[in-house]
Amino acid sequence: MVTLPSIPATTLIYNDWYPAMRSDLLRGKKMQAVMLMGIPMVLGRREDGRIFAMRDACPHRGIPLSDGWFDGKNVTCKYHGWAFEPCSGQCTAIPSLTSQDTLDPNRIFAGAFPCEERDGYAWVYVPEPGSGRVRAGADLVPVPELPKFSERFRSAWLTADLPCNVDHGIIGLMDPAHGPFVHQSWWWRRAASIHEKEKHFEPIPQGFRMSAHAPSGNSAPYKLLGVYGEPITTTIDFVLPNRRYETIRCGPKWFSSLTTVTPTTANACRIDVYAAWNVFYHVPFVLPVAKFFGKRFVEQDRLTMVQQAEGLRWEPSLMLIDDADRPAKWYFALKQARLDGQPERHPMSGPVTLRWRS
Numbered sequence: 001m002v003t004l005p006s007i008p009a010t011t012l013i014y015n016d017w018y019p020a021m022r023s024d025l026l027r028g029k030k031m032q033a034v035m036l037m038g039i040p041m042v043l044g045r046r047e048d049g050r051i052f053a054m055r056d057a058c059p060h061r062g063i064p065l066s067d068g069w070f071d072g073k074n075v076t077c078k079y080h081g082w083a084f085e086p087c088s089g090q091c092t093a094i095p096s097l098t099s100q101d102t103l104d105p106n107r108i109f110a111g112a113f114p115c116e117e118r119d120g121y122a123w124v125y126v127p128e129p130g131s132g133r134v135r136a137g138a139d140l141v142p143v144p145e146l147p148k149f150s151e152r153f154r155s156a157w158l159t160a161d162l163p164c165n166v167d168h169g170i171i172g173l174m175d176p177a178h179g180p181f182v183h184q185s186w187w188w189r190r191a192a193s194i195h196e197k198e199k200h201f202e203p204i205p206q207g208f209r210m211s212a213h214a215p216s217g218n219s220a221p222y223k224l225l226g227v228y229g230e231p232i233t234t235t236i237d238f239v240l241p242n243r244r245y246e247t248i249r250c251g252p253k254w255f256s257s258l259t260t261v262t263p264t265t266a267n268a269c270r271i272d273v274y275a276a277w278n279v280f281y282h283v284p285f286v287l288p289v290a291k292f293f294g295k296r297f298v299e300q301d302r303l304t305m306v307q308q309a310e311g312l313r314w315e316p317s318l319m320l321i322d323d324a325d326r327p328a329k330w331y332f333a334l335k336q337a338r339l340d341g342q343p344e345r346h347p348m349s350g351p352v353t354l355r356w357r358s
């Protein structure tokens with residue numbers, strides 16, 4: 001048997017929120033096991049509606065808690081029946097203790113992570129490993145949320161597992177030059193439609209913004225918005241650790257999406273796209289049609305990354321070129337600054353204009 005070298009592992013950014021899974025899957029007394037940031041987790045919903053995320057390992061002897069039972073209040077380990085309150089992780093019962101024992105179960109904690117529901121996702125706060133338990137009421141960075149610009153809107157989501165580390169997932173997401181090749185199709189754009197582009201970027205905290213601009217005329221979905229006869233502007237923000245916000249506005253009409261690339265392990269990630277809009281609100285079939293095209297689009301990226309992972313197994317040396325890969329360079333510099341504990345250090349000193357053909 002030949003052992004193949006693995007894809008080089010990435011470093012992970014801790015002390016932030018990551019989407020673990022869609023929260024509508026957390027129903028009744030069912031627990032769900034997921035991998036997030038290389039940590040096996042078990043998620044569920046208490047009977048009062050609050051969702052929780054625990055490390056999927058009993059602190060007694062390590063068996064996954066997801067193999068045990070959940071009654072809507074406590075998670076019970078299947079091995080020796082220790083019970084835990086799942087939001088705090090606090091042990092509430094150790095059945096084997098006698099009246100002679102002095103051990104106080106309440107002083108024992110299973111791993112539990114802050115967990116919040118937003119936009120239909122269970123967001124989990126993952127602290128630096130070894131930094132101890134995050135206490136209730138701790139002052140954490142805000143839970144990410146998709147910006148919406150009206151009361152009424154429609155929404156949809158998409159997800160795909162990517163067999164590459166989070167860095168390749170993210171730079172693939174912000175890469176402007178792959179569009180005409182990976183996403184070529186009659187309804188999006190053709191390789192023959194490649195032309196020179198000039199885009200303006202500016203630094204924002206922990207990221208960068210592609211400033212408001214009229215979107216490229218060769219993308220069919222944008223042409224649809226033209227029917228409203230108002231100027232269309234698009235803003236795309238990338239924010240550490242893994243978020244891409246896109247906002248398209250056309251008078252009172254808007255489309256907004258939040259795309260995240262989340263490390264499931266050190267060498268695999270998952271892309272999640274959540275979008276909301278009030279364009280064509282009353283037109284039937286827009287939702288299924290949008291989902292259909294969105295799925296095709298993400299599938300094209302996913303397939304490309306499956307193929308890329310094949311190439312990366314052999315650890316080739318790689319390149320980032322100007323200007324098309326400059327956003328990727330900014331990403332790596334921002335990430336390094338954050339890992340160095342200097343999140344305010346920014347690779348951009350001011351607005352920058354980039355040019356490429358796509």
Ligand code: FES
Pocket residue numbers: 058059060061062063077078079080081082
């Ligand atoms: S391993 Fe969980 S109670 Fe013993």
Ligand SMILES: [Fe+2]
Pocket residue numbers: 172173178179182183301
């Ligand atoms: Fe893509």
